[in-house]
Amino acid sequence: MPNSLKVAVVGLGTVGAETIRVLQRNAPVIAARCGRPIEVVAVSARTPGRERGFSMEGITWYDDPVALVSGHHVDVVCELVGGEDGVAGQVVRAALGRGYHVVTANKALLAHHGAELAALAEKNGVALGWEAAVAGGIPVVKVLREGLSANQISCVYGILNGTCNYILTNMRETGRNFADVLLDAQKLGYAEADPSFDVDGVDTAHKLAILTSLAFGTRTDFGAIHVEGIRSLTAMDIAFADELGYRIKLLGIARATDRGIEQRVHPCLVRKDAPIAAVEGVFNAVVAEGQFVGRSVLEGRGAGGGPTASAVVADLMDIAAWRVGPVFGVPVADLVPLPKWSMEARKGAYYVRLMVEDLPGVFAEIAAALRDAKVSMEAVVQRGRAPGEAVPVVMILHETVEAALNDALRRIRIIAAVVEPPQVIRIESF
Amino acid sequence: MPNSLKVAVVGLGTVGAETIRVLQRNAPVIAARCGRPIEVVAVSARTPGRERGFSMEGITWYDDPVALVSGHHVDVVCELVGGEDGVAGQVVRAALGRGYHVVTANKALLAHHGAELAALAEKNGVALGWEAAVAGGIPVVKVLREGLSANQISCVYGILNGTCNYILTNMRETGRNFADVLLDAQKLGYAEADPSFDVDGVDTAHKLAILTSLAFGTRTDFGAIHVEGIRSLTAMDIAFADELGYRIKLLGIARATDRGIEQRVHPCLVRKDAPIAAVEGVFNAVVAEGQFVGRSVLEGRGAGGGPTASAVVADLMDIAAWRVGPVFGVPVADLVPLPKWSMEARKGAYYVRLMVEDLPGVFAEIAAALRDAKVSMEAVVQRGRAPGEAVPVVMILHETVEAALNDALRRIRIIAAVVEPPQVIRIESF
Numbered sequence: 001m002p003n004s005l006k007v008a009v010v011g012l013g014t015v016g017a018e019t020i021r022v023l024q025r026n027a028p029v030i031a032a033r034c035g036r037p038i039e040v041v042a043v044s045a046r047t048p049g050r051e052r053g054f055s056m057e058g059i060t061w062y063d064d065p066v067a068l069v070s071g072h073h074v075d076v077v078c079e080l081v082g083g084e085d086g087v088a089g090q091v092v093r094a095a096l097g098r099g100y101h102v103v104t105a106n107k108a109l110l111a112h113h114g115a116e117l118a119a120l121a122e123k124n125g126v127a128l129g130w131e132a133a134v135a136g137g138i139p140v141v142k143v144l145r146e147g148l149s150a151n152q153i154s155c156v157y158g159i160l161n162g163t164c165n166y167i168l169t170n171m172r173e174t175g176r177n178f179a180d181v182l183l184d185a186q187k188l189g190y191a192e193a194d195p196s197f198d199v200d201g202v203d204t205a206h207k208l209a210i211l212t213s214l215a216f217g218t219r220t221d222f223g224a225i226h227v228e229g230i231r232s233l234t235a236m237d238i239a240f241a242d243e244l245g246y247r248i249k250l251l252g253i254a255r256a257t258d259r260g261i262e263q264r265v266h267p268c269l270v271r272k273d274a275p276i277a278a279v280e281g282v283f284n285a286v287v288a289e290g291q292f293v294g295r296s297v298l299e300g301r302g303a304g305g306g307p308t309a310s311a312v313v314a315d316l317m318d319i320a321a322w323r324v325g326p327v328f329g330v331p332v333a334d335l336v337p338l339p340k341w342s343m344e345a346r347k348g349a350y351y352v353r354l355m356v357e358d359l360p361g362v363f364a365e366i367a368a369a370l371r372d373a374k375v376s377m378e379a380v381v382q383r384g385r386a387p388g389e390a391v392p393v394v395m396i397l398h399e400t401v402e403a404a405l406n407d408a409l410r411r412i413r414i415i416a417a418v419v420e421p422p423q424v425i426r427i428e429s430f
Numbered sequence: 431m432p433n434s435l436k437v438a439v440v441g442l443g444t445v446g447a448e449t450i451r452v453l454q455r456n457a458p459v460i461a462a463r464c465g466r467p468i469e470v471v472a473v474s475a476r477t478p479g480r481e482r483g484f485s486m487e488g489i490t491w492y493d494d495p496v497a498l499v500s501g502h503h504v505d506v507v508c509e510l511v512g513g514e515d516g517v518a519g520q521v522v523r524a525a526l527g528r529g530y531h532v533v534t535a536n537k538a539l540l541a542h543h544g545a546e547l548a549a550l551a552e553k554n555g556v557a558l559g560w561e562a563a564v565a566g567g568i569p570v571v572k573v574l575r576e577g578l579s580a581n582q583i584s585c586v587y588g589i590l591n592g593t594c595n596y597i598l599t600n601m602r603e604t605g606r607n608f609a610d611v612l613l614d615a616q617k618l619g620y621a622e623a624d625p626s627f628d629v630d631g632v633d634t635a636h637k638l639a640i641l642t643s644l645a646f647g648t649r650t651d652f653g654a655i656h657v658e659g660i661r662s663l664t665a666m667d668i669a670f671a672d673e674l675g676y677r678i679k680l681l682g683i684a685r686a687t688d689r690g691i692e693q694r695v696h697p698c699l700v701r702k703d704a705p706i707a708a709v710e711g712v713f714n715a716v717v718a719e720g721q722f723v724g725r726s727v728l729e730g731r732g733a734g735g736g737p738t739a740s741a742v743v744a745d746l747m748d749i750a751a752w753r754v755g756p757v758f759g760v761p762v763a764d765l766v767p768l769p770k771w772s773m774e775a776r777k778g779a780y781y782v783r784l785m786v787e788d789l790p791g792v793f794a795e796i797a798a799a800l801r802d803a804k805v806s807m808e809a810v811v812q813r814g815r816a817p818g819e820a821v822p823v824v825m826i827l828h829e830t831v832e833a834a835l836n837d838a839l840r841r842i843r844i845i846a847a848v849v850e851p852p853q854v855i856r857i858e859s860f
Contacts, residue, residue: 018722022580022722026580026581026582026721029582029647029760030579030580032647032760032761032764033575033579033755033756033759033760034579034755035755131577136723137578137720137722137723137724137726138726139572139573139576139577139578139726142569142572142573142576142577143569143572143573143577145463146569146572146744146747146748146753147561147569147572147573147744148567148569148740148744149460149463149464149743149744149747150452150456150460150739150740150741150742150743150744150747151456151740152456152459217459217462273708275708275729278703278705278708290567290740291456291736292448292452292567292736292737292739292740293566293567293730293731293736293737293740293741294567294730294731294736294737295730295731296567296568296569296728296729296730297727297728297729297730298726298727298728298729299705299726299727299728299729300723300724300725300726300727301723301724301725306721306722306723306724307722307723307724309580309722310578310580310581310720310722310723311580311723312580313579313580314576314577314578314579314580317576317579317580318576318753321755322752323576323748323753323754323755324753325463325464325465325751325753326463329463330459330462330463331462334462
C-alpha cells in the first residue's frame with residue numbers, strides 16, 4: 001500500500017469532528033477506494049480536551065492553527081473554521097503557500113477571494129477542494145466540474161440554504177408568520193441566534209457566487225449578485241401562492257442571457273409541479289441545464305455534520321487518488337470577468353400583492369398604472385370585502401422586463417388608496 | 431498545450447455520432463477543462479458515406495472495428511455498438527488487451543462480464559469508463575464512485591429505463607392499457623420494435639447489476655437479480671394505486687440486508703410524495719442512501735443522443751485529465767462475491783388485486799386464507815357490484831415476509847370464486 005495521505009483538520013466543530021469520525025470509522029473502505037490510507041495527524045481548535053467522539057492517537061494538538069500549518073508536515077489542510085476573513089483566510093493562504101493541498105467548506109472565503117486563492121493553489125501546484133462549501137453532501141461541485149463537463153451550462157439554480165427552506169416549508173404547513181417560525185427554528189437548532197446570514201440571503205449568495213464561477217468559467221464576483229432574503233414574506237403571500245398553484249422558495253439563480261450572466265438570490269414563485277417545488281424542509285437541491293444533457297437535478301441534505309463531512313472526505317479521497325482539476329473548472333488565466341448584468345434587465349412574470357383601501361375606483365387606478373407602464377396582467381385575486389379598510393389585491397403579471405415593472409410600481413405607489421409598499425415576488429418558470 | 435487524447439469511436443448510431451458532434455462543437459472548452467484537446471482520429475460503423483453531422487477531416491474510416499483496434503494507434507476506444515456479446519465484446523477486449531482505454535455505454539456487456547473486463551483493464555493499466563451505461567446523462571457512476579465515496583451505501587434504487595417510465599406515466603395520464611400505450615411509444619420512437627428488453631425489465635436489470643457492484647463493492651452478478659417487467663400492469667391497477675395514494679414505477683433496487691444484498695427489478699407502488707414518484711415520462715432518477723450523507727437523489731434524462739454523449743465525453747475528459755479510479759470503485763481483487771439473497775426473504779407491504787365472482791361469502795374465504803398464512807390486511811377496496819360477475823378486490827397488506835405472502839396466495843388461488851391469478855405489486859416505502 002502506498003504512503004498514507006497526511007491530513008490536518010483545523011476547526012473541530014460539528015463538521016471537523018465528524019470528518020475525523022468518518023475517516024476513522026471507514027478507514028479500510030476509504031483506503032481500498034482511493035488506493036491509500038488517509039490519516040489525520042494534526043488538529044487545531046479553540047477548546048482542547050473536550051470529548052469529540054474520535055481517537056486522538058497519533059494526532060498532534062495545536063492551539064494555534066497557523067502554528068500547525070507552519071510547523072507540522074502534512075499533505076492536506078482541512079479548513080473547517082469558516083468566515084470570510086480572519087483565521088480561516090490565514091490558514092488557507094499559509095497552507096497553499098507552503099504547498100499543502102487545502103479542503104474547505106468555507107463558502108464566504110471563496111465567494112470573496114475565490115480567484116485569488118485558486119491562483120495561489122495553481123501557482124503552488126496544489127489542489128483546493130470545496131465540495132463541502134455548497135449544498136453539503138450533494139456532490140454538486142463534482143457534477144458540474146466533471147460529470148457535466150462536456151456541456152456549456154446555460155443555467156444553474158437551486159435551494160442552497162436549508163434554514164430558509166425549513167422556514168418557508170414550515171410557514172406553508174402551519175400558516176404561521178416568518179417571525180414565529182424563525183423563533184422555533186432557532187430553538188430546534190435549524191437557525192442561528194443571529195439568523196441574518198441565512199434569512200437575508202447572504203449564505204445563498206456566497207454559494208451562488210462560486211457555483212457561477214464553476215458553471216460559467218467566470219471570476220467569482222460576489223458584489224455582482226442581486227440579493228434579497230425572506231424576511232418580508234408573509235403567511236398571506238404563501239397562502240395566495242398556494243392558491244394560484246405555486247410554492248415560494250428562496251433560490252440562487254445564475255443564468256447566461258444575451259445581456260450577460262444573471263446572478264440573483266431572492267424568493268421565487270415556482271409552479272408546484274416543478275422538481276424544485278417538491279424539495280422541502282432542510283433539503284437542498286441544485287438544477288443545472290446543460291447544452292446536451294438537458295436538465296439535471298441533484299437533491300440531498302445541504303447541511304449538518306454527516307453530509308458536510310461526507311463531502312470533505314470525498315475531496316480528501318480525490319486528492320489521495322489524485323483525481324483533481326482546476327479549482328473553478330478551468331485554469332485561473334482562462335476565467336473571464338463576469339459580464340455585467342442588471343436586475344432591471346430580468347425578464348419574467350411577477351406576483352404583486354397590494355394592500356388597498358376598499359374604495360370604488362381603486363382598481364381602475366391600478367389598471368391604468370399598469371397600462372401606462374405597458375405591463376399586462378394575467379390574473380387578479382381580491383380576497384374579502386371590508387369597505388374603508390385595507391384588503392389584499394394579488395396580481396399575476398405577464399412576462400415583462402423588470403424595468404417596466406419598476407415603472408408600474410412607481411405609478412402604483414403614489415395611488416392614495418394603496419396603503420403599503422407593494423409586495424413583489426418574481427415568478428420563475430423552469 | 432500537451433498532446434491531444436486520440437479517440438476511436440466504434441458505432442455511429444445516435445450516441446456515437448452525437449459524441450463526435452459534442453467533441454467537435456465544444457473542442458475549445460473541453461480542452462480548457464481537461465488540460466488537453468480530445469481528438470477523434472478513427473471511426474467504424476456498418477454504413478459508410480452517410481451524412482452524420484460532423485466533419486470527417488482527420489478521421490480514418492474503418493469498415494471493420496476489430497481492424498481499427500488492431501491497426502490504428504489511439505489512446506481510447508469508445509465502444510458504442512451495444513450488445514452482450516458479438517462485436518462489442520470483441521472490440522472492448524481487443525482494445526483493453528492492446529493497452530487502450532475504453533469508454534462504453536454498454537450495460538449488457540458489463541452486466542454479464544463486468545468483473546472479467548475490469549480485471550483486464552486493471553492488468554493493462556488502463557481505464558474502463560461506463561458513465562453512459564446507466565441513466566444516460568445523469569453522472570450517477572461518478573457520484574457513487576467519487577462523490578459519495580466516504581460512505582457505506584445501504585441502498586441504491588431508481589427509475590433506470592425511460593421507456594417503461596414513459597409507458598407508466600402515459601397509462602396513468604390517459605387511463606389506457608399497456609398494449610395501446612406501447613404501440614404509441616413505438617410510433618414516437620420511445621420504444622423499440624421488439625420492446626422486450628425494456629418492458630420485461632432486462633435493461634433495468636443490466637443497469638442495476640453494475641450499479642450494485644459499484645455501490646457495494648461486489649462482483650457483478652446478473653443472474654442473482656429477481657426481474658419482473660411491466661406487461662402485466664393494467665389501467666385498473668394504476669387507477670387503484672392512484673386512489674390509494676401511490677404511483678406505480680418500475681424500479682431497480684439494491685439493498686444491503688442482514689440476509690445478503692437484495693437485487694430486484696419489478697413494478698413498485700411508491701407513495702406520491704416520495705421524490706421518485708414525481709419522476710415522470712422519459713426521465714430517470716437514482717436515489718442512494720449513504721451512511722453519513724443520508725438520501726441523495728439524482729434526476730435527469732436517461733437516454734437519447736445528447737445526454738448519453740454527454741456522459742461518454744465526460745468519461746473521455748476524465749481520462750484526458752487522468753482522473754480515473756478502479757472500474758467498480760475498488761480493485762478487482764477486493765470485489766467480493768454477492769452474498770446470496772432470495773426474493774422470499776423480502777420484507778414489505780403488498781398491493782394485491784383479485785378478480786372474484788361477486789358471491790356471498792367470498793370475502794370470508796379470502797380473509798381466512800390470509801389469516802392462515804399469518805398475513806394481515808391494512809385496507810381493502812371493492813369497486814362496484816355485479817352479482818354473478820367478476821369484480822376487483824384490492825387489498826393493501828401490512829408488512830410481511832414474501833414467503834408468507836406466497837403462502838397466502840397459494841391458499842387464495844384455490845378459492846373457487848377467485849377467477850384470475852392474483853395481481854401482486856410490492857409496496858416500497860422510501
